[in-house]
Amino acid sequence: MATIPWLADVLRAEGIPVVEEGDWRNRMVSGSFNPIGVLWHHTAAFSSPSNPHPALNTCIYGRPDLQGPLCQALVDYNGVFHLISAGRCNHAGASRGSGPIPAGDGNTLLVGWEIDYGGDQATDQRMTAAQYTNSVRATAAVLRRLGRDASYARGHRETSTTGKIDPSFIDLDAMRADVARALAGGGLGAGVAGQAYAYGDQQHVAVVNTGGTLINLSWSPSTGIVRPDWGGGPLTGKTVGYVHDGLQHVFARGTDNTLRHWYQSGTNPPGLDSWNTTGRVVSNPTGFAYGNQQHVFFRNPEGNLEHRFYDTVNGQVSGGVWPGGAFVGNPHAFVHRDQQHIFGRTAAGALIHWFWWPGINPSVDNWGITSGVASDPTGFSYAGNQHHVFWRNTDGNLAHRFFDDPSGTLNGGVWAGGTFVGNPHAFVHGDQQHIVGRRANGDLAHWYWWPGTNPANDTWNALGVVAGDPIGLSTPGQHHIFYRTTNGTLEHRFHNDANGQLGLDNWGGSL
Structure with missing residues (x-):
């Protein structure tokens, strides 16, 4: 039986927050598992900031009528991926076939995300923006690893033979289109730009200091607060930073009205260029x-x-x-x-x-x-x-x-x-x-x-x-x-x- 022990590494490489729930690499149900795609679900549990993953234990241990684990990962209210299994799970049941996913055993064919939200008319709870964005990014990351395109991402309601409605309140074609953009390196996979931005587990604030150079202040659990001076002066105004292609990119304006662009990864010193903007x-x-x-x-x-x-x-x-x-x-x-x-x-x-x-x-x-x-x-x-x-x-x-x-x-x-x-x-x-x-x-x-x-x-x-x-x-x-x-x-x-x-x-x- 195949497993996907690489799931944590693949998600973290995309900057997706991950919690590994116990011995998830060895938690699975018996039977074959050779996934070719990803299946989206909702849990029908009402999540909130104070209770971000109410269905977690059910997804790990199952229900009286269904043995756990019930998915490879649960996506909580904040978009955090809780890894539950690297192997076969009872999440999909029989597949009636959808797109390139053939009819057959969905538990064999598909990696399952349980997105923890209400999804019914009574609660009217929809995916949070963080759940949506990280589900798209994670799906793209897994499909890239499997060598598949966005058409191999499906909703449970598209494959179910028993009339499942999940995931509710979402346009699945639009979500697949966002997966396609993320597979191509699009905006959903690139994080949010600003003077403050995240890079892996680091929080960054790039500012111009009183000496006119760029200070890239950051904090991470392993380093605490650090304040490297990236130079580039004399500078003025405020910066913008974002992450792309594994690099931090920070832009600022020089007092000569020329752009300064720094790019950096890991422990390497930053590079610096101007993108043909002299005086502009x-x-x-x-x-x-x-x-x-x-x-x-x-x-x-x-x-x-x-x-x-x-x-x-x-x-x-x-x-x-x-x-x-x-x-x-x-x-x-x-x-x-x-x-x-x-x-x-x-x-x-x-x-x-x-x-x-x-x-x-x-x-x-x-x-x-x-x-x-x-x-x-x-x-x-x-x-x-x-x-x-x-x-x-x-x-x-x-x-x-x-x-x-x-x-x-x-x-x-x-x-x-x-x-x-x-x-x-x-x-x-x-x-x-x-x-x-x-x-x-x-x-x-x-x-x-x-x-x-x-x-x-x-x-x-x-x-x-x-x-x-x-x-x-x-x-x-x-x-x-x-x-x-x-x-x-x-x-x-x-x-x-x-x-x-x-x-x-x-x-x-x-x-």
């Missing part, structure tokens, strides 16, 4: 990983959006100026499915939105916002079917706009919570939306929302200490906020999902 960069850079490419955008001396990207296949840097006219401040870019989105603001306070996806030319619109944008915008892709943008309006409040893919409609409004100054920063954690800013008195402003609630706000007990625009980061089981304090150091606050407790430490530096 007059804003903070923004960017993302996309497919087999690394992208960066910036405002050029003429006030327009300029673009560079590096293609790992041909080894070439390309790019140009996108149409849409002049803007002010700093752009903000992110990937939504196979789409590239960049937001900025005009001198008159209109929102400007550039977008591109395969098969079209770069285009521009304003999402109906022709005035009132008083800060740099921020935003994210949410749950695979919406993309969102936030900004400070001329009244000093947090304004919000989002596009819903299924309905094709724009929605939004102003979130309650009082006025703030500077630029907001938005990020997703699980199925939660978080936006952070700073009050004029130095208090932290933190807004949050998730399905079933109204937008709310708090301070995370950060009162009178926030001297720079805060930034956020999501990691498994925690979400984080970083900001420059009045003494120039980097302060870090974090929320533990398991116990609802807030933590605080200081990463030092001279920012």
Whole structure:
């Protein structure tokens, strides 16, 4: 009988959080196991931040009517993969055949993910964004190892001979399309870009220090806090960083208006180049990983959006100026499915939105916002079917706009919570939306929302200490906020999902 003892290594190589549940490599049921694909399920258990994996023990030990283990991995509320078995499991039953998966014994043919959410009309609980994203990434990683394409990923409702409905509330064709993009190196497999970003088990915040060089502060369980100086000065403004092709990529603006691009892996010293941008960069850079490419955008001396990207296949840097006219401040870019989105603001306070996806030319619109944008915008892709943008309006409040893919409609409004100054920063954690800013008195402003609630706000007990625009980061089981304090150091606050407790430490530096 074949087994897949490599599963932990393959998932961790994709940056997916993994918990190995006991002797999972030797836990299995009898019978053959020669997988050719991946099958998605939901558990029908209601998960939450305080109870992220309610079905875990059932998946390990089984039910009175069905011997465990019941899947190779359970995907908890936070997107953590709990590894249960490297061998055959009782998860699929008989397969009626779907796509390239033939009719036969599904337990032999398929690796099973049990995604821990309600999935029925009574609970109306859907996959969290973290469950969706990591299930897609993990599926792509396993199919790559098996030498199969995205068509070998199926939902249980597609193969069941007994009328199973799982996984519910998800478009399986769209999910397969995201697996295909991840197999090609697409955005879902590349992590989230920002001044703070994750690299393996490390949390990174790349900043320009008072000496004008790049300090890449980081923490990991094995190293604690480290503060390597990556040089590259003299620099100005804020950075953007992300992970692609196993490397950290960090971009910053030099005082000579030329891009600085660092790239680094493992314990190697960082490399540095400029991507043919001499004298062209007059804003903070923004960017993302996309497919087999690394992208960066910036405002050029003429006030327009300029673009560079590096293609790992041909080894070439390309790019140009996108149409849409002049803007002010700093752009903000992110990937939504196979789409590239960049937001900025005009001198008159209109929102400007550039977008591109395969098969079209770069285009521009304003999402109906022709005035009132008083800060740099921020935003994210949410749950695979919406993309969102936030900004400070001329009244000093947090304004919000989002596009819903299924309905094709724009929605939004102003979130309650009082006025703030500077630029907001938005990020997703699980199925939660978080936006952070700073009050004029130095208090932290933190807004949050998730399905079933109204937008709310708090301070995370950060009162009178926030001297720079805060930034956020999501990691498994925690979400984080970083900001420059009045003494120039980097302060870090974090929320533990398991116990609802807030933590605080200081990463030092001279920012």
